[in-house]
Amino acid sequence: MSSEASSKVQARHLSRNAYLYVRQSTLRQVFENTESTKRQYALQQRAIALGWHVEQVVVIDSDLGRSGASAVDREGFQRLVTEVGLGRAGIVMGLEVSRLARNSTDWHRLLEICALADTLILDEDGVYDPAHFNDRLLLGLKGTMSEAELHVLKARLRGGILNKARRGELEVRMPIGFVHDPQGRVRLDPDLRIQDSVRQLLSTFERTGSASATVKAFREQGLMFPRHALKGPRHGEILWSELTHSRTLFVLHNPTYAGAFTFGRTRQRKLPDGSTINKHLPQSEWTTLIRDAHEGYLSWEQYEQNLQRLRDNAKSYGEERERGAPREGPALLQGLAICAACGARMTVRYHQWSKQTRPIYICQKMGIETSGPICQSISGASLDQAVGELLVGMVTPMTLELALQVQKELESRSAEHDAMRHQEVERARYECDLARRRYMQVDPDNRLVADSLEAEWNEKLRAHGQANERYQKQRDKDAAGITDKQRASIISLAKDFPRLWKDPRTPHRERKRMARLLITDVTLLKGSEITAQIRFNGGTTQTLHLELPKSAWQIRQTSPVVVARLDKLLNEFTDGEAARELNATGLRSGQGLAFSLEIVRGVRRYYHLDSRYKRLRARGLLTLAEVAKRLDVQPDTIKHWRRAGLLQAHRFNDRGQCLYEHPSADAPVKHRHQGKMRALAAATQANSNRPNQ
Numbered sequence: 001m002s003s004e005a006s007s008k009v010q011a012r013h014l015s016r017n018a019y020l021y022v023r024q025s026t027l028r029q030v031f032e033n034t035e036s037t038k039r040q041y042a043l044q045q046r047a048i049a050l051g052w053h054v055e056q057v058v059v060i061d062s063d064l065g066r067s068g069a070s071a072v073d074r075e076g077f078q079r080l081v082t083e084v085g086l087g088r089a090g091i092v093m094g095l096e097v098s099r100l101a102r103n104s105t106d107w108h109r110l111l112e113i114c115a116l117a118d119t120l121i122l123d124e125d126g127v128y129d130p131a132h133f134n135d136r137l138l139l140g141l142k143g144t145m146s147e148a149e150l151h152v153l154k155a156r157l158r159g160g161i162l163n164k165a166r167r168g169e170l171e172v173r174m175p176i177g178f179v180h181d182p183q184g185r186v187r188l189d190p191d192l193r194i195q196d197s198v199r200q201l202l203s204t205f206e207r208t209g210s211a212s213a214t215v216k217a218f219r220e221q222g223l224m225f226p227r228h229a230l231k232g233p234r235h236g237e238i239l240w241s242e243l244t245h246s247r248t249l250f251v252l253h254n255p256t257y258a259g260a261f262t263f264g265r266t267r268q269r270k271l272p273d274g275s276t277i278n279k280h281l282p283q284s285e286w287t288t289l290i291r292d293a294h295e296g297y298l299s300w301e302q303y304e305q306n307l308q309r310l311r312d313n314a315k316s317y318g319e320e321r322e323r324g325a326p327r328e329g330p331a332l333l334q335g336l337a338i339c340a341a342c343g344a345r346m347t348v349r350y351h352q353w354s355k356q357t358r359p360i361y362i363c364q365k366m367g368i369e370t371s372g373p374i375c376q377s378i379s380g381a382s383l384d385q386a387v388g389e390l391l392v393g394m395v396t397p398m399t400l401e402l403a404l405q406v407q408k409e410l411e412s413r414s415a416e417h418d419a420m421r422h423q424e425v426e427r428a429r430y431e432c433d434l435a436r437r438r439y440m441q442v443d444p445d446n447r448l449v450a451d452s453l454e455a456e457w458n459e460k461l462r463a464h465g466q467a468n469e470r471y472q473k474q475r476d477k478d479a480a481g482i483t484d485k486q487r488a489s490i491i492s493l494a495k496d497f498p499r500l501w502k503d504p505r506t507p508h509r510e511r512k513r514m515a516r517l518l519i520t521d522v523t524l525l526k527g528s529e530i531t532a533q534i535r536f537n538g539g540t541t542q543t544l545h546l547e548l549p550k551s552a553w554q555i556r557q558t559s560p561v562v563v564a565r566l567d568k569l570l571n572e573f574t575d576g577e578a579a580r581e582l583n584a585t586g587l588r589s590g591q592g593l594a595f596s597l598e599i600v601r602g603v604r605r606y607y608h609l610d611s612r613y614k615r616l617r618a619r620g621l622l623t624l625a626e627v628a629k630r631l632d633v634q635p636d637t638i639k640h641w642r643r644a645g646l647l648q649a650h651r652f653n654d655r656g657q658c659l660y661e662h663p664s665a666d667a668p669v670k671h672r673h674q675g676k677m678r679a680l681a682a683a684t685q686a687n688s689n690r691p692n693q
């Protein structure tokens with residue numbers, strides 16, 4: 001021990017404890033790097049040499065086997081910092097002290113606290129007093145170097161991995177169904193039972209179109225799915241268990257099954273509390289994607305199709321997408337309607353119209369959450385009717401016959417399933433035999449081993465029994481199938497369906513229940529028309545296009561026939577006369593009323609039809625004042641002449657007002673105003689030479 005070192009150690013240090021911090025990053029290091037552990041404990045001796053008593057040396061080794069990238073979950077390191085902070089530590093010891101903390105921030109904090117608490121630091125190189133500038137600089141440098149070293153190490157490792165990955169040569173752990181052959185190439189697992197299971201999963205998904213339906217099918221068929229045991233005493237073994245939803249999604253999402261090599265599909269991100277989360281990256285951001293890198297279970301196209309189907313399903317199965325139970329009220333699609341604009345489930349609101357309750361489907365989720373306007377609302381009356389008609393059309397004896405045929409085919413496939421299930425029983429029996437042989441071979445005097453082997457044998461026997469029981473149960477279930485009698489009753493139901501549906505005595509609730517038996521959901525979109533995509537429980541979809549329902553005023557609109565007829569009538573008749581003419585032909589207004597002068601006037605104005613007055617003026621007819629002026633007489637005289645038939649006039653309204661035709665030259669004039677009439681005729685002749693009079 002150098003004199004310099006001993007000069008730093010003072011009585012005030014010796015009166016406090018010496019803390020030895022022992023750490024190995026991973027459990028593997030703990031086992032394999034015992035040398036380093038030995039070195040760390042040797043420091044204990046140095047502390048004693050410097051003057052501490054054995055009982056003063058506190059060893060903190062609770063972080064053995066923890067990776068040291070951050071102090072957050074390293075309890076031991078935190079304890080060390082606390083002890084130093086409380087002034088209980090005279091010296092802190094560690095092998096390459098800078099590695100006490102593998103993160104510069106942690107390290108500098110410790111130095112700071114050591115300086116404040118007057119605590120020394122000891123490593124294999126010597127004793128440091130963080131309160132001294134030089135020592136502190138050195139220690140800080142050591143910490144920075146250590147962090148840099150870690151960084152370089154990581155970068156080098158990651159670089160190597162990335163390079164290999166880019167070439168597709170990186171050996172990554174293969175998902176179930178694949179193995180590496182001795183040359184390191186990827187092969188399908190030679191265990192046919194595993195291969196069959198993967199194929200079964202993929203084909204079931206293709207048939208049912210949903211991951212949960214696939215899980216359900218596996219459950220119903222009593223099929224198991226394999227997985228690798230990744231930890232625990234059975235590490236590396238294949239375990240068979242019931243298929244789960246997440247496992248199904250894993251297989252469907254994993255491009256390895258399409259024969260592709262990929263790397264960097266996820267990115268890890270550290271959270272402030274020290275935990276990490278995995279984020280799935282979009283395909284465009286994967287580090288490596290090499291298609292057809294090895295054999296697979298499906299084509300790349302099929303893989304992408306599956307993903308698309310999952311995405312489609314997600315749209316209709318996402319949060320808050322549980323379909324509601326049928327409730328009272330006539331809305332057929334209550335609980336089934338989904339908004340195509342935002343993907344939320346639509347609710348129903350009822351309103352009264354002509355003593356009828358009519359449903360409106362409303363998407364108001366965003367409206368509620370953001371107090372914004374509702375997303376869309378669709379009147380339900382005609383929609384419900386159209387969907388009802390579609391159902392009646394679909395449930396025919398013929399379609400049911402078809403469905404029964406499919407069922408029959410599925411039954412015939414059960415032989416295949418039976419074989420797969422039998423393999424499971426065989427395997428259980430084999431394991432049972434193995435356990436029995438092991439037990440038989442052991443020396444009975446070796447009680448400990450014999451007992452454990454006996455227990456294992458018993459366990460395997462029980463597993464075999466269970467497998468066999470499951471197998472028999474499923475076999476009986478398959479054998480049952482559908483009897484001819486059941487078949488006949490199903491067909492007869494199809495004949496009854498339209499009658500039942502249309503029967504007004506059938507309660508709404510029953511009709512809705514029938515709809516639910518057939519329909520999974522209906523996605524609605526209101527644009528220039530209403531588009532309704534109906535997804536049936538069998539997986540098929542059908543799209544309906546409906547006209548937008550008419551609004552109240554549109555419904556009360558005058559029919560175009562009436563408008564056209566009125567247009568013609570106004571050439572000959574006044575508004576009131578036209579009303580009588582229309583009524584005579586049996587036409588009615590938009591509200592179903594007989595026409596009146598007011599209604600005709602309203603329609604005429606609404607459709608911008610020219611008034612009778614305008615029409616007559618367009619034909620060149622003159623007003624009373626104009627005729628009077630032209631003939632240079634009083635207006636009353638003109639009226640008198642009209643009544644006498646000397647002037648031609650046409651009524652333009654129902655108050656008897658008229659417009660006058662130009663006085664004709666050769667009209668017989670028998671009156672005392674004969675001279676004036678002649679003058680009029682001459683004036684008219686002169687006028688007629690002018691264009692557009």
Ligand SMILES: [Zn+2]
Pocket residue numbers: 339340341342343344363364375376
């Ligand atoms: Zn919406």
